[in-house]
Amino acid sequence: MARTNPLQFAQQTRAEISKVVWPTRREVVLTTVMVFLLAAVAALFFSLVDLGIRSGLQAVLESLGG
Template sequence: MARTNPLQFVQQVRSEVGKVSWPTRREVMLTTVMVFIMASLTAVFFALVDMAIRGGLRGVLSLFG
């Protein structure tokens, strides 16, 4: 592999960073809000599943104990 000097490396990095399509502030905020909403919905779902399993196990164990 060919070696490049540090100056060429920095120039190449800057040119590659210039090609990146950066999101707008609005897109970042919207995506962040959506992540929080989805995380909250997932937490509620798993809490409900946990309560259902706990209730089922209590019901089964109460039959034997």
């Protein structure tokens, strides 16, 4: 593997960083809101699934236990 001297490395790094397209403040806010919203929806979904499984299991155990 060819070695790059530190000056070339710094220049190449700067060139690559200049190609990065940074998100706007609006994009960051919208993405953050969407993440929190989807996390809340997922939490609600799994809470309902858990409640359903718990209720079903409780009903089965009560019917077996008398």
